[in-house]
Amino acid sequence: MTTSSSDQDTQSPADLYRDTVFLPRTSFPMRGGLPKQEPQWLKNWEETGLDARLKQQAEGRPTFTLHDGPPYANGHLHIGHAMNKINKDVINRAHRMSGYGVRYVPGWDCHGLPIEWKVEEKYRKAKKDKDSVPVLEFRAECRAYAAEWLNIQMQEFKRLGVQAEWQNRYATMDFSSEAAIVNEIGKFLLNGRLYRGLRPVMWSPVEKTALAEAEIEYHDxxxxxxxxxxxxxxxxxxxxxxxxxxxxxxxxxxxxxxxxxxxxxxxxxxxxxxxxxxxxxxxxxxxxxxxxxxxxxxxxxxxxxxxxxxxxxxxxxxxxxxxxxxxxxxxxxxxxxxxxxxxxxxxxxxxxxxxxxxxxxxxxxxxxxxxxxxxxxxxxxxxxxxxxxxxxxxxxxxxxxxxxxxxxxxxxxxxxxxxxxxxxxxxxxxxxxVHSYPHSWRSRAPVIYRATPQWFIRMDGEDSLREKALKALEDVTFVPAQARNRLTSMIRTRPDWCISRQRAWGVPIAVFVEKRTGEVLRDADVMQRVVDAFKEEGADAWYSSEPARFLGPDRNPDDYDQVFDIVDVWFESGSTHAFVLGKPGLSFPADLYLEGSDQHRGWFQSSLLESVGTRGVSPYKALVTNGFVLDEQGRKMSKSLGNVIAPQDVNDSLGADVLRLWVVNSDTNDDLRIGKEILKQQGELYRRLRNTLRWLLGALDGYTEAEAVPYAELPELERWVLHRLTELGGLIARAVETHEWVGVYPALHGFCTTDLSAFYFDIRKDALYCDAPSNPTRRAARTVLDILQRCLTTWLAPVLVFTAEEAWTSRFGAEQSVHEQAFPELPAEWNDPALDERWARIRSVRRIITTEIEGARREGTIGSSLQAQVELTFSEEEAALFAGVNWSELAIVSHVDVVVDPTSSSIYVEGDEGGTLHGAPVVQVADGEKCVRCWKVLPETGTRDDYAGLCLRCADVVEQQGGPHTGQEGA
Missing domain, CATH: 3.90.740.10 (Valyl/Leucyl/Isoleucyl-tRNA synthetase, editing domain)
Structure with missing residues (x-):
């Protein structure tokens, strides 16, 4: 850097040396513009085949399988859907970056009342009698309705940044799924647990069908x-x-x-x-x-x-x-x-x-x-x-x-x-x-108990399904742990499982009953013919075929009644493990099921009973239970209250990354709250994290591995930062192992704001901006910043999927995605609890110093902290304890005098009783002139004629870089 003499004559010293400061430079912008940028990243990932690469990456790795509980394909996603899928996505991504092979197959529940009711609503508006519509025509309309919403919901899940094998999704209305479901019914038929009996069941007079407990909600x-x-x-x-x-x-x-x-x-x-x-x-x-x-x-x-x-x-x-x-x-x-x-x-x-x-x-x-x-x-x-x-x-x-x-x-x-x-x-x-009374959660109408002939799965008797299910749960991990009591108590007290529904849209309980005896036909060959037909034509085959097709040549169809009840949708979703898991990269039992607390009486329970009844084992190794999403006042969301927060609106206003951050910053084990103010707070948290990533990228401008300093040569402060990284890395590793994620990302945010931005970055800005590139402190800091950037970007990637990708490619280029990276392996030697304890004491002293400095600023004694010099009195014990600490660097002042008082006991560390209690640090205006480059106030500033206005450190750095000067160096 050279400047002509004429330029020098017209520039002030501050202007002259401005460009010699190594200020952060990065293409990573301060504002994320997430609503516009996120769809571009989704398009980029699709065009570059990221999902296919991730599937290929999973080959040969130990598998982690989170089996997706299917939502109903009957409307736009609500905030509960978003919370659930984001939670799953964070867990899947974290496992993938921890070295597991993760194949996540999303699914949809497409049968039953939710869809059938919507199609009937269309009939009612058109004054059309549903019972007059041929059953196959009605089923076709239900199928088309479910397919439309399945595709809409899929796009909405993608917009949330959820990574999944979308082209390989499962749906209960797929022909292969319907065949698998009827095959599972057949297993209960053939093992003797399926029977027809008369018993009171929850009955909806409006919907004219039996209901499961999970389809009931209670209102006054x-x-x-x-x-x-x-x-x-x-x-x-x-x-x-x-x-x-x-x-x-x-x-x-x-x-x-x-x-x-x-x-x-x-x-x-x-x-x-x-x-x-x-x-x-x-x-x-x-x-x-x-x-x-x-x-x-x-x-x-x-x-x-x-x-x-x-x-x-x-x-x-x-x-x-x-x-x-x-x-x-x-x-x-x-x-x-x-x-x-x-x-x-x-x-x-x-x-x-x-x-x-x-x-x-x-x-x-x-x-x-x-x-x-x-x-x-x-x-x-x-x-x-x-x-x-x-x-x-x-x-x-x-x-x-x-x-x-x-x-x-x-x-x-x-x-x-x-x-x-x-x-x-x-x-x-x-x-x-006025009392709490059961209502159908679809029609919102009250229900009754009504005894009708229904199909049941027997819970007790020989080879008790109840006892086997309770035994299987003993080996299941529950998060939170107290959720075990809820599910086990429900299994212990539930009656026989009523699986029949008097509707048209679903998988039929494809069995025959002998007219003469009233006994159900238990014939493996008949059942296999049903399964084979469903594989080719779907469940419609039961309605379009003559009974002889299934009964075979040795039975007279006139001797049998064909059953047209459909199976409970909870049985269907409980059977999904049968046609999703056990394939390459998808283990059975699944490592994890994750759903809301209502699924203890729904999917968690039906999946357990179905799997234990047909395979003798639980379909899951662990269960994670989430709470419900309420508004900011703790109320249930409803259109009438005007407190509904739609995920689509959050995407369009703040971005999906902010919504994802809300999920991981919440205690998902309990009910969550969301609203405009809460989302505004999450937006602020997001900006702090983004600014941390941006500052790291800027401070690493031009960094190469040649600058790296070995761990043994790092200053204490840098080694303390690495210790803190091992603590956070351990926190994340434990969360991956235990599925207990509550508090992990708040801890990571606290590290970024408290340990980094307000402490480490603040201290090291002087060395990074003003020291020479070859300076050991600057190199050490950049070495640690490199590690920090890699750790933070990958650790944040499961949550801030778009922002982390932007930060990663800003530094390393578009050839590699952060989502293909592994969490960094941190050396065990970095973990140093003794060093952490020492720096906790150092930081407590620093807080006392900075408090006094703030007091001097409020009084007008000084402006910035660099205008101050501090006298710090220590006891002999403290002087020994804090030997080697650069207090002016830590307190960000121009000079610190340490005075040792042998008569003083400590106010900073615990010491022996007795002695004279010394006073607080003394803050004064620093002696000397302000360096126009680093802004420190030092007596040496301006002592070199050729670099007027600079301290000796800055003059040396500028000279080494061939920068501008103000005249010839004196003798």
């Missing part, structure tokens, strides 16, 4: 409550305690009264026969009436029945009720049957009367108890929720509109009993309750 619902009297007609008690007595029950489902067939009592509960003496306004019982209720609930009963005075005639244990029989309150109106009283361990005194009416078609406990005692299970309610034609008095009425007519009928019965002086029968009281 207002129900009519009633007290109903059942007259005792058989009294087994001593002294005829139940003579002319009526048993009173309380229920929140008045519509189940026509289905009543028994009453339940608690054998350990104490009951009383209560005589009504006085009643208040609204009472339906009359004085003199005798009723049976639990002793603990007398007051509650009297209040609800408007009984103002009473007395107890008898007290008796529940066991005394054994053998008692009542009549139905509607006896004489088509309900002329006895109603036995049965012991039920589930009966409590928490609410009601301590006596429970049993409608075995409409409750699990009811069904089990009545079946145990041989009580009939009547079919009362039809598929659409209306009473069947044979239900006397209520035929055709919808159960959710039946409360008024039921109450009116029962009230008339009570009036008749009162008029005739007989034991009370009918309505005793009516009220309302």
């Amino acid at each position: 619902h207002t129900s009519t409550t009633i007290l109903v009297a059942f007259p005792v007609v058989r009294d087994p008690t001593p002294a005829h305690a139940l003579e002319d007595v009526s048993v009173v029950i309380w229920t929140t489902t008045p519509w189940t009264i026509p289905g009543n067939r028994a009453l339940a009592y608690g054998p350990e509960i104490t009951y009383v026969v209560l005589r009504v003496d006085e009643t208040g306004e609204g009472a339906l019982l009359e004085p003199g009436a005798k009723v049976l209720v639990a002793e603990a609930l007398v007051d509650a009963f009297c209040q609800e029945a408007h009984v103002t005075a009473h007395h107890i005639l008898y007290t008796l244990p529940g066991s005394a009720l054994k053998g008692a029989v009542c009549s139905h309150p509607l006896r004489g109106a088509g309900y002329d049957f006895d109603v036995p009283m049965l012991p039920g361990e589930f009966v409590t005194t928490e609410a009601g009367t301590g006596l429970v009416h049993m409608a075995p078609s409409h409750g699990e406990d009811d069904f089990q108890l009545c079946r145990m005692y041989g009580v009939e299970v009547p079919e009362v309610v039809q598929a659409d929720g209306t009473y069947a034609p044979w239900v006397s008095g209520f035929a055709g009425t919808h159960v959710f509109k039946a409360a008024d007519v039921i109450c009116s009928t029962l009230e008339a019965v009570m009036e008749h009993a009162n008029a005739n002086g007989t034991a009370p029968a009918g309505l005793v009281g009516r009220g309302e309750i």
Whole structure:
């Protein structure tokens, strides 16, 4: 660098030497422009075949398989989808960069109610009757609808930066998938676990099908409550305690009264026969009436029945009720049957009367108890929720509109009993309750329990599926660990698995039932013919073919009924391991399943039961559970609240990398929160990380390996930075091994902002900008910056997939992608806990110094810290401990005088008691002149005539570089 004498005459010293400072230079811009740049990177990766290279890279490596739980192909992605897929993508990328072979096959759930319901909505708008549409035509419309949304969702997942084998995706509606699913049904058929039985199941009258527990959500619902009297007609008690007595029950489902067939009592509960003496306004019982209720609930009963005075005639244990029989309150109106009283361990005194009416078609406990005692299970309610034609008095009425007519009928019965002086029968009281009630999560309509013939997979019995599943879970890792309790308790208590649905869009339970015996046909050859047909034509073959095609030449089709129920979609998704895993590079069992906490009752559970039932093992080695995404106030997102955050909107405004950063900065083990302010904060965090990468790239301008300094020759500060890198590298390695990622990237961000930007970078800027290229400190710093840049860029790559690629190619060129790199292997010798402890003390002293400097700046004593000089008093112990520390360099001041006071005890490190406590560091204006190049204030500045305005260090550097000078060097 040379400057003519005329130029020198017109330039100030500061202008003259500006270009001699080694300021950072990089093509990596300060602003990311992510919404515009990210799609360009996606296009670049597709054009350069990155996915294919990554698949090839996986060959020969130890495999890591994260099996994708399939979302429904029925609408744009929501923020929960984005969080889930980003989480998976981070884990996959981190494993790949840790040396694993990763093949990630994304999938979609395409059958069942979510899609069928949408197609039916189109019919309803067009005033078209779905039942009039030929089944194959309807199924074709469902297939087209699912295919359209599958492709839309695929593009939306790609836009999030998710890397996957998109061309190799799986879908449950693929012919090969449908064949595999029906083959899994066949395995349960042939091993004897599949059976047809009558049991109450969750039933949606709107959708006219059984529902799985995972398809249910609970909302507040207002129900009519009633007290109903059942007259005792058989009294087994001593002294005829139940003579002319009526048993009173309380229920929140008045519509189940026509289905009543028994009453339940608690054998350990104490009951009383209560005589009504006085009643208040609204009472339906009359004085003199005798009723049976639990002793603990007398007051509650009297209040609800408007009984103002009473007395107890008898007290008796529940066991005394054994053998008692009542009549139905509607006896004489088509309900002329006895109603036995049965012991039920589930009966409590928490609410009601301590006596429970049993409608075995409409409750699990009811069904089990009545079946145990041989009580009939009547079919009362039809598929659409209306009473069947044979239900006397209520035929055709919808159960959710039946409360008024039921109450009116029962009230008339009570009036008749009162008029005739007989034991009370009918309505005793009516009220309302707001309680949590099950609803279909698709139609949002309330559901009922309804007993219908369904297909079940047996949980107990010989070779118990329940016990095998619980045993398999013992070897599964759960993240978080407490999630184990939830899944195991669900498996332990769940009833037999109802897998049949009364719909059209899905894989049929392709079995035959012999008409003569009612037995299901268990024939491996028949099942194989079904599987083969499905492979060629898909599940439509079941609807388009004659039964003889499957039954074969040795059976008469007229002897069999063909089953057209479809299989539960949870069985389908639970079977996906059968047609995705076990292929080259895709291990079975999978290393990991990762989904939301709702999947403990959904996919996690169905996958486990399906795999254990057909293969005897769990399909996964580890389960990671995420929480749900809420708004900033902790509310569920809804359009009505206007608090929905769509991932597409975040992509367009801030960029997918910011959304990805939000995911890893959240505690995904719990419910997450998101909103405009939270995303704004994430944008700030992103900018800090980007600026860290940008500064590193700029400071490494022109760096070559020839500059590298061996570890043993590095200054302490550089070795401390490398130690911190080993800690972070260990944190990431443990996360890869354990799948516990919460807190990892916040720690990495903290390192960048606190340890690097606010400390190390700040200290080393002087050496990097002003020292000569050959200076050992500058070379050491650049050596560490090179390592930092490689570590940080690769460590951030699983999250900031676009930004890390931009940073990597800015330095190394477009020929290689950061996503093909490995996480750096950090030498064990870099890990030095003793050095870390020493630098923790050094930094604590530095904080005290910088606090005093800030005080001097606020008072106006100094401007920048380089205008200061500091007097630092140490005890002898401290002087020895901090020997060799360059305090002016660390505090970024022009000069530090260290004074050793042998009489002083320490305020910086723990020392012996006694001695004189010395004061804080003394900050003064530095002696000398400001160097126009490095800005330090030193007495030596300007002492070389040929480099006016420069300190001696800067004059030497400029001279070495052949830079400009202000005159001839003096003698």
